[in-house]
Amino acid sequence: MIYLDNAATSFPKPKETIDFLNDFVLNVGGNPGRSGHALSLAAARSIFEAREKLAALFCVMDSERIIFTQNGTESLNLAILGLLKEKDHVITTSLEHNSVMRPLMFLSKEKGVGISVVQCSPDGNLDVGDIKKLIRKKTKAVVINHGSNIIGKVQPVGEIKKMIGGIALIVDACQTAGSFPVNVEEDNIDILCFSCHKSLYGIQGLGAIYIRNGIELAPLKFGGTGSRSESIEQPMFLPDRYESGTPNTPGIAALLGGLSFIERTGIETIIRRKQDLRQSILSGLSDIPQVVIYGDKDDGNQLPVISFNIEGKLPSEVGYELNKREIYTRVGLHCAPAAHRTIGSFPEGTVRAAPGYFTTDEEIAVFIDAVREIAGKTSAHS
Amino acid sequence: MIYFLIFFTIHDVLKAEKALKGRDVDIELVPVPRNLSSDCGMCIKLRGDLEGIMPYINGIEMDKCVSYDGKEYQFLAHS
Ligand SMILES: Cc1ncc(COP(=O)(O)O)c(C=O)c1O
Numbered sequence: 200m201i202y203l204d205n206a207a208t209s210f211p212k213p214k215e216t217i218d219f220l221n222d223f224v225l226n227v228g229g230n231p232g233r234s235g236h237a238l239s240l241a242a243a244r245s246i247f248e249a250r251e252k253l254a255a256l257f258c259v260m261d262s263e264r265i266i267f268t269q270n271g272t273e274s275l276n277l278a279i280l281g282l283l284k285e286k287d288h289v290i291t292t293s294l295e296h297n298s299v300m301r302p303l304m305f306l307s308k309e310k311g312v313g314i315s316v317v318q319c320s321p322d323g324n325l326d327v328g329d330i331k332k333l334i335r336k337k338t339k340a341v342v343i344n345h346g347s348n349i350i351g352k353v354q355p356v357g358e359i360k361k362m363i364g365g366i367a368l369i370v371d372a373c374q375t376a377g378s379f380p381v382n383v384e385e386d387n388i389d390i391l392c393f394s395c396h397k398s399l400y401g402i403q404g405l406g407a408i409y410i411r412n413g414i415e416l417a418p419l420k421f422g423g424t425g426s427r428s429e430s431i432e433q434p435m436f437l438p439d440r441y442e443s444g445t446p447n448t449p450g451i452a453a454l455l456g457g458l459s460f461i462e463r464t465g466i467e468t469i470i471r472r473k474q475d476l477r478q479s480i481l482s483g484l485s486d487i488p489q490v491v492i493y494g495d496k497d498d499g500n501q502l503p504v505i506s507f508n509i510e511g512k513l514p515s516e517v518g519y520e521l522n523k524r525e526i527y528t529r530v531g532l533h534c535a536p537a538a539h540r541t542i543g544s545f546p547e548g549t550v551r552a553a554p555g556y557f558t559t560d561e562e563i564a565v566f567i568d569a570v571r572e573i574a575g576k577t578s579a580h581s
Numbered sequence: 582m583i584y585f586l587i588f589f590t591i592h593d594v595l596k597a598e599k600a601l602k603g604r605d606v607d608i609e610l611v612p613v614p615r616n617l618s619s620d621c622g623m624c625i626k627l628r629g630d631l632e633g634i635m636p637y638i639n640g641i642e643m644d645k646c647v648s649y650d651g652k653e654y655q656f657l658a659h660s
Contacts, residue, residue: 232591232622235612240623247595263592426590429619436589436642 201526201562205555206348206374206504206533208396208403212457216400219245219456223449231448232425245452250438252458253399256466257376257391258384259409266408266441267395267451271373272298273419274392274408277441278369279303279342281416282390288313288337290330292354293541294323294347297534299371303342313337321542322495323352327362340367345381346374349538349551350494351477351504353379357386367414373397373406377461378473378502389414395450398469398555400457405450410437420444469556476554476563477503483567489574493542493549506542506549509574514550520573521550526566528552584657585611586625586638587618587645594623600637601625617647617654631657 202210223245229238231246246267254262268274279302283289289306291299293316306312315333319325330341341363346353353375360368367389372381377398383391391409395401410416418433422443427434434440461469484490484507493506509517518530531548532539539545552566588594594610601608607628613620627634631648646657 234621235623240610243591243623244595247592247599250592251599262596263590424590425622426620428621434589438592439590 201558201566203526203528203552203554203558203566205558206397206502206551206553207529208394209398209400209555211557212402212453213400213460215456215460215463216402216453217456219459220402220449220453223452227448227452230445233423233445242448245448245455246446249451249455249458252455252462253407253409256381256458256461257409258382260384261412263437264410264412266410266438267446268406268408269404269447270396270406271371271392271394272406274406275299275342275369275371276302277408277416277419278390278392278410279306279340280419282367282369282414283310283312283339285310286312286337287339288315288335289340289342290315290317290333290338291342292317292319292325292344294319294325294344294349294352294354294538295342295535296344296348296371296373296538297536298373299342299344300537316537319352319541321493322498323347323350323542324495325354327355327358330359331362334363334366338363338366340369342369343371344374344538345370345372346379346502346504347494347538348374348504348533349506349535349549350542351502352494352498353500353502356388360387360389374502374504377466377469379470380466383409383411390416395454395457399454400460401454402450404447405454408441410441416441418443464556472556473503473554476558477501477505479560479563480505480552480554480567483563484570487567487571487574490570493544503554505552506544507552507570508544508547508549509570512573514548517550517570517573520576521566521569524569526569582629582631583649583651584627584631585614585617585645585647585649586627586643587613587620587647588624589642589644591622593641594625597625597638597641600641601634604634604637606634614654618645 229242231242250262369390372393376393395405424439514530
């Protein structure tokens with residue numbers, strides 16, 4: 200089996216992820232911050248440690264400004280629905296995931312929020328000056344996909360923030376978190392949204408959001424927090440303001456394991472290995488004449504997320520053939536129709552190969568051979 | 582003297598604990614005494630000198646700080 204769908208969720212997980220998850224479910228199991236007993240406290244400690252490690256990884260000063268959510272999608276919903284008010288204006292790009300586009304469309308219909316979309320080139324390049332041209336008096340935020348889940352293109356978020364000044368920068372770091380350097384201080388990111396189950400090696404069902412001090416979002420959820428229990432008002436202090444209800448503590452414990460793995464291995468080592476894997480996939484695919492690769496192959500600012508097609512074949516057909524060989528890619532639109540329109544692969548989409556830190560060179564070789572073989576076969580549809 | 586340092590969130594309790602760890606101070610995490618707060622969480626119980634530890638935790642906002650001399654609880658002003 201060869202798993203090349205790490206952009207959807209990473210697999211396999213490091214041993215630490217499984218060990219921490221096991222230990223939590225077997226030996227801890229308490230509801231964090233709710234009671235005074237040792238197991239509740241131990242659960243709260245797992246969450247505290249995970250927050251501290253995330254803060255260190257992304258250069259966040261106050262770890263309480265990192266909030267756990269269900270997934271990257273919930274983080275983006277909290278950022279977008281929590282920040283934008285009636286008749287506000289927002290700028291985004293043509294490379295966004297539906298977890299950005301759909302809440303924005305909802306706001307446009309329900310609250311008259313104005314949306315301007317900056318067109319990126321088919322290679323994913325964005326002219327920062329184009330964003331500037333779209334700024335209006337009512338522009339409240341710029342929402343940008345830090346790393347494309349289709350072609351891996353990484354956007355210059357720091358440069359964008361410099362240009363937009365006081366307008367809030369909401370960064371979708373679902374693909375970059377753990378795969379590319381993310382520094383909220385250096386880049387002055389106001390809101391960072393990410394998944395914890397992709398390159399941070401947590402399990403599914405966990406995401407997080409960082410909210411810069413001074414930015415107030417309306418919560419998506421209200422309820423018990425274990426704090427200020429005498430009051431029926433939602434607390435104002437973080438993280439409790441945005442974390443009502445029993446959290447996914449087993450998931451957070453697993454994330455703590457994943458983050459410990461990253462710390463032990465070194466984020467630079469992980470990033471370097473992933474870049475090597477990207478290069479070897481690109482060079483292997485480039486040798487196959489029928490293969491069309493999307494995005495700029497020579498651009499160094501890219502994630503190991505590679506979209507391609509085989510001339511004369513539907514991506515679904517290629518995915519099916521790969522799956523028969525126990526090679527798991529993701530084909531189609533990857534929840535990002537706007538991005539596929541941008542790169543010119545709408546409506547069929549692409550085949551996406553996303554290796555992970557645990558992908559081996561042998562696996563890449565087998566994958567390339569399989570693509571070559573499939574490309575040589577006459578299409579079932581022709 | 583005993584002090585109870587009560588924070589807004591369990592996150593801040595643990596942050597304060599981390600800031601004091603490895604220093605020569607006698608602290609313990611205990612349930613918040615019910616006469617001091619209606620909160621159902623934990624707080625830090627300190628035995629010893631309050632002024633001595635303040636520099637380490639003054640970045641963490643405290644909800645309440647209470648002293649106990651074995652007879653009486655006294656709410657203290659804090660930063
Ligand atoms: C760019 C991007 N944004 C948002 C998401 C949504 O993240 P999640 O699946 O954790 O909700 C994903 C991944 O699916 C993504 O790749």
